[in-house]
Amino acid sequence: MGAGGGPKGTGREVASPGEAADAVRQLAGRGAVVIKVAQEPRSGPTMPEPVLAAVVAEAHEEGLAVTSHLGSLAQLDLALAVGVDELAHGLWSNEVIPAATVEAMVAAGVVVVPTLHIDPSPDRLANLRRFLAAGGRVVYGTDMGNSGPPQGIDTMELELMLAAGMALTEVLAAATSGAADHVGLRAKGRVVAGAVADLVLVEGDPRAGLDVLGRPAMVLREGAVCR
Secondary structure, eight states, rough: BSSSSSSEEEEOOSSSSSHHHHHHHHHHHHSSEEEEEEEEETTOOOOOHHHHHHHHHHHHTTTTTTEEOOSSSSHHHHHHHHHHEEETTTTOOOOOOOHHHHHHHHHHHOOOOOOGGOOOOHHHHHHHHHHHHTTTTOOOOOBTTTSSSSSSSSSHHHHHHHHHHHHHHHHHHHHHHHHHHTTTTTTTTOOSSOOOOOEEEEOOOOOGGGGGGGSSSEEETEEEEOO
Protein backbone atom coordinates (compact mmCIF):
# COMPACT_ATOMS: atom_id res chain seq x y z
CA MET A 1 0.00 0.00 0.00
CA GLY A 2 1.41 3.36 -0.93
CA ALA A 3 0.96 6.66 -2.70
CA GLY A 4 2.13 5.54 -6.10
CA GLY A 5 5.23 3.56 -5.14
CA GLY A 6 5.64 0.06 -3.78
CA PRO A 7 5.74 -3.36 -5.38
CA LYS A 8 4.94 -3.09 -9.09
CA GLY A 9 1.52 -4.41 -9.93
CA THR A 10 0.57 -5.33 -6.37
CA GLY A 11 0.42 -2.03 -4.49
CA ARG A 12 -2.78 -0.16 -3.73
CA GLU A 13 -2.64 3.62 -3.88
CA VAL A 14 -4.37 5.75 -1.25
CA ALA A 15 -4.51 9.54 -1.21
CA SER A 16 -6.23 10.46 2.06
CA PRO A 17 -6.68 9.14 5.60
CA GLY A 18 -10.21 8.10 4.76
CA GLU A 19 -9.13 6.14 1.69
CA ALA A 20 -6.36 4.54 3.73
CA ALA A 21 -8.71 3.36 6.46
CA ASP A 22 -11.24 2.07 3.93
CA ALA A 23 -8.52 0.14 2.09
CA VAL A 24 -7.31 -1.52 5.27
CA ARG A 25 -10.85 -2.52 6.25
CA GLN A 26 -11.41 -4.05 2.81
CA LEU A 27 -8.14 -5.96 2.92
CA ALA A 28 -8.88 -7.22 6.42
CA GLY A 29 -12.30 -8.36 5.25
CA ARG A 30 -10.69 -10.34 2.45
CA GLY A 31 -8.48 -12.21 4.87
CA ALA A 32 -5.28 -10.18 4.94
CA VAL A 33 -3.02 -11.19 7.84
CA VAL A 34 -0.65 -8.21 7.64
CA ILE A 35 -0.63 -4.80 5.98
CA LYS A 36 2.52 -3.81 4.11
CA VAL A 37 3.27 -0.19 3.28
CA ALA A 38 5.73 1.30 0.80
CA GLN A 39 8.12 3.85 2.31
CA GLU A 40 10.66 3.75 -0.49
CA PRO A 41 11.35 7.21 -1.95
CA ARG A 42 13.53 5.71 -4.71
CA SER A 43 10.55 3.81 -6.12
CA GLY A 44 7.98 6.60 -6.15
CA PRO A 45 5.83 8.82 -3.93
CA THR A 46 5.39 7.88 -0.28
CA MET A 47 2.44 8.48 2.02
CA PRO A 48 2.35 11.67 4.08
CA GLU A 49 2.13 11.21 7.84
CA PRO A 50 -1.68 11.57 8.21
CA VAL A 51 -2.29 8.90 5.55
CA LEU A 52 0.28 6.49 6.93
CA ALA A 53 -1.02 7.07 10.44
CA ALA A 54 -4.52 6.16 9.26
CA VAL A 55 -3.23 2.91 7.75
CA VAL A 56 -1.53 1.94 10.99
CA ALA A 57 -4.44 2.96 13.21
CA GLU A 58 -7.01 1.04 11.18
CA ALA A 59 -4.77 -2.01 10.85
CA HIS A 60 -4.30 -2.12 14.61
CA GLU A 61 -8.05 -1.68 15.07
CA GLU A 62 -8.50 -4.76 12.86
CA GLY A 63 -5.90 -6.68 14.87
CA LEU A 64 -3.33 -6.59 12.06
CA ALA A 65 0.33 -5.62 12.20
CA VAL A 66 1.91 -3.21 9.73
CA THR A 67 5.22 -3.96 8.02
CA SER A 68 7.15 -1.39 6.02
CA HIS A 69 9.40 -1.52 2.98
CA LEU A 70 11.60 1.29 4.22
CA GLY A 71 14.16 3.19 2.20
CA SER A 72 15.38 6.26 4.07
CA LEU A 73 16.09 7.64 7.54
CA ALA A 74 13.34 10.21 7.14
CA GLN A 75 10.85 7.45 6.44
CA LEU A 76 12.18 5.49 9.42
CA ASP A 77 11.41 8.45 11.66
CA LEU A 78 7.91 8.60 10.17
CA ALA A 79 7.38 4.86 10.67
CA LEU A 80 8.29 5.20 14.34
CA ALA A 81 6.06 8.23 14.76
CA VAL A 82 2.95 6.41 13.53
CA GLY A 83 3.62 3.00 15.12
CA VAL A 84 4.72 0.71 12.28
CA ASP A 85 5.38 -2.75 13.75
CA GLU A 86 8.00 -4.31 11.47
CA LEU A 87 10.68 -3.28 8.99
CA ALA A 88 10.60 -5.82 6.19
CA HIS A 89 14.18 -5.19 5.06
CA GLY A 90 15.48 -3.20 7.97
CA LEU A 91 16.57 0.18 6.62
CA TRP A 92 17.18 -0.45 2.93
CA SER A 93 19.70 2.31 2.41
CA ASN A 94 23.29 2.97 3.37
CA GLU A 95 22.45 5.74 5.81
CA VAL A 96 23.69 5.31 9.36
CA ILE A 97 20.86 5.05 11.89
CA PRO A 98 21.54 7.50 14.76
CA ALA A 99 21.90 6.02 18.23
CA ALA A 100 18.78 7.82 19.46
CA THR A 101 16.76 6.32 16.61
CA VAL A 102 18.08 2.85 17.35
CA GLU A 103 17.00 3.27 20.96
CA ALA A 104 13.56 4.47 19.81
CA MET A 105 13.19 1.41 17.59
CA VAL A 106 13.97 -0.91 20.48
CA ALA A 107 11.70 0.98 22.88
CA ALA A 108 8.83 0.80 20.39
CA GLY A 109 9.28 -2.96 19.96
CA VAL A 110 9.88 -2.69 16.23
CA VAL A 111 10.88 -6.04 14.73
CA VAL A 112 13.47 -6.13 11.95
CA VAL A 113 13.53 -8.74 9.18
CA PRO A 114 16.88 -7.71 7.69
CA THR A 115 17.04 -9.66 4.37
CA LEU A 116 20.75 -8.85 4.30
CA HIS A 117 21.48 -11.19 1.40
CA ILE A 118 19.78 -8.89 -1.11
CA ASP A 119 22.12 -6.03 -0.13
CA PRO A 120 24.87 -7.02 2.34
CA SER A 121 26.51 -3.60 2.45
CA PRO A 122 28.78 -2.74 5.39
CA ASP A 123 26.38 0.02 6.43
CA ARG A 124 23.36 -2.29 6.56
CA LEU A 125 25.34 -4.84 8.56
CA ALA A 126 26.53 -2.11 10.94
CA ASN A 127 23.00 -0.79 11.44
CA LEU A 128 21.75 -4.27 12.30
CA ARG A 129 24.70 -4.87 14.61
CA ARG A 130 23.91 -1.70 16.57
CA PHE A 131 20.19 -2.55 16.70
CA LEU A 132 21.02 -5.99 18.10
CA ALA A 133 23.47 -4.56 20.63
CA ALA A 134 20.73 -2.24 21.88
CA GLY A 135 18.41 -5.20 22.48
CA GLY A 136 16.44 -5.12 19.24
CA ARG A 137 14.45 -8.12 18.03
CA VAL A 138 15.33 -9.72 14.69
CA VAL A 139 13.64 -12.55 12.81
CA TYR A 140 14.81 -14.37 9.71
CA GLY A 141 13.23 -13.77 6.35
CA THR A 142 14.13 -13.56 2.66
CA ASP A 143 13.07 -11.54 -0.37
CA MET A 144 11.80 -14.78 -1.89
CA GLY A 145 10.18 -14.35 -5.29
CA ASN A 146 12.55 -11.62 -6.44
CA SER A 147 16.00 -12.08 -7.91
CA GLY A 148 18.86 -12.84 -5.55
CA PRO A 149 18.55 -15.27 -2.63
CA PRO A 150 17.54 -18.86 -3.38
CA GLN A 151 14.20 -20.24 -2.44
CA GLY A 152 14.13 -22.54 0.56
CA ILE A 153 16.45 -21.95 3.50
CA ASP A 154 18.83 -19.12 2.64
CA THR A 155 21.99 -20.12 4.47
CA MET A 156 23.79 -16.98 3.30
CA GLU A 157 21.17 -14.88 5.09
CA LEU A 158 21.77 -16.87 8.26
CA GLU A 159 25.54 -16.42 7.92
CA LEU A 160 25.10 -12.67 7.49
CA MET A 161 22.96 -12.53 10.63
CA LEU A 162 25.84 -14.21 12.43
CA ALA A 163 28.22 -11.63 10.98
CA ALA A 164 25.97 -8.86 12.31
CA GLY A 165 26.46 -10.09 15.87
CA MET A 166 23.82 -12.72 16.53
CA ALA A 167 24.82 -15.90 18.34
CA LEU A 168 24.30 -19.16 16.45
CA THR A 169 21.48 -20.22 18.76
CA GLU A 170 19.82 -16.83 18.25
CA VAL A 171 20.05 -17.17 14.48
CA LEU A 172 18.48 -20.64 14.56
CA ALA A 173 15.71 -19.43 16.86
CA ALA A 174 15.09 -16.38 14.65
CA ALA A 175 14.47 -18.74 11.74
CA THR A 176 12.23 -21.16 13.65
CA SER A 177 10.44 -20.50 16.94
CA GLY A 178 11.12 -16.75 16.91
CA ALA A 179 9.73 -16.30 13.41
CA ALA A 180 6.71 -18.48 14.22
CA ASP A 181 5.98 -16.52 17.39
CA HIS A 182 6.29 -13.24 15.50
CA VAL A 183 3.49 -14.18 13.10
CA GLY A 184 1.35 -15.82 15.78
CA LEU A 185 1.97 -19.49 14.87
CA ARG A 186 2.35 -20.87 18.39
CA ALA A 187 2.10 -24.51 17.31
CA LYS A 188 4.84 -24.23 14.67
CA GLY A 189 8.53 -23.48 14.54
CA ARG A 190 9.54 -25.85 17.34
CA VAL A 191 9.95 -29.56 18.00
CA VAL A 192 7.75 -30.23 21.02
CA ALA A 193 4.84 -32.52 21.82
CA GLY A 194 1.64 -31.15 20.36
CA ALA A 195 3.29 -28.90 17.77
CA VAL A 196 2.54 -29.20 14.05
CA ALA A 197 5.10 -31.46 12.35
CA ASP A 198 6.44 -28.97 9.83
CA LEU A 199 10.05 -30.15 9.78
CA VAL A 200 13.21 -29.93 7.71
CA LEU A 201 15.52 -32.88 8.34
CA VAL A 202 19.19 -32.51 7.50
CA GLU A 203 22.18 -34.82 7.63
CA GLY A 204 24.37 -33.08 10.16
CA ASP A 205 24.20 -30.60 13.01
CA PRO A 206 23.51 -26.99 11.97
CA ARG A 207 25.25 -25.88 15.14
CA ALA A 208 28.45 -27.17 13.57
CA GLY A 209 27.84 -25.51 10.21
CA LEU A 210 24.79 -23.73 8.81
CA ASP A 211 25.52 -25.00 5.30
CA VAL A 212 23.76 -28.30 6.11
CA LEU A 213 20.45 -26.41 6.15
CA GLY A 214 20.83 -25.81 2.44
CA ARG A 215 20.87 -29.56 1.77
CA PRO A 216 17.64 -30.94 3.28
CA ALA A 217 17.33 -34.71 3.37
CA MET A 218 13.57 -34.66 3.97
CA VAL A 219 10.82 -32.08 4.37
CA LEU A 220 7.61 -32.76 6.29
CA ARG A 221 4.50 -30.61 6.11
CA GLU A 222 1.92 -31.36 8.80
CA GLY A 223 3.54 -34.75 9.25
CA ALA A 224 3.43 -35.76 5.59
CA VAL A 225 6.60 -36.16 3.54
CA CYS A 226 6.62 -33.60 0.73
CA ARG A 227 10.27 -33.87 -0.34
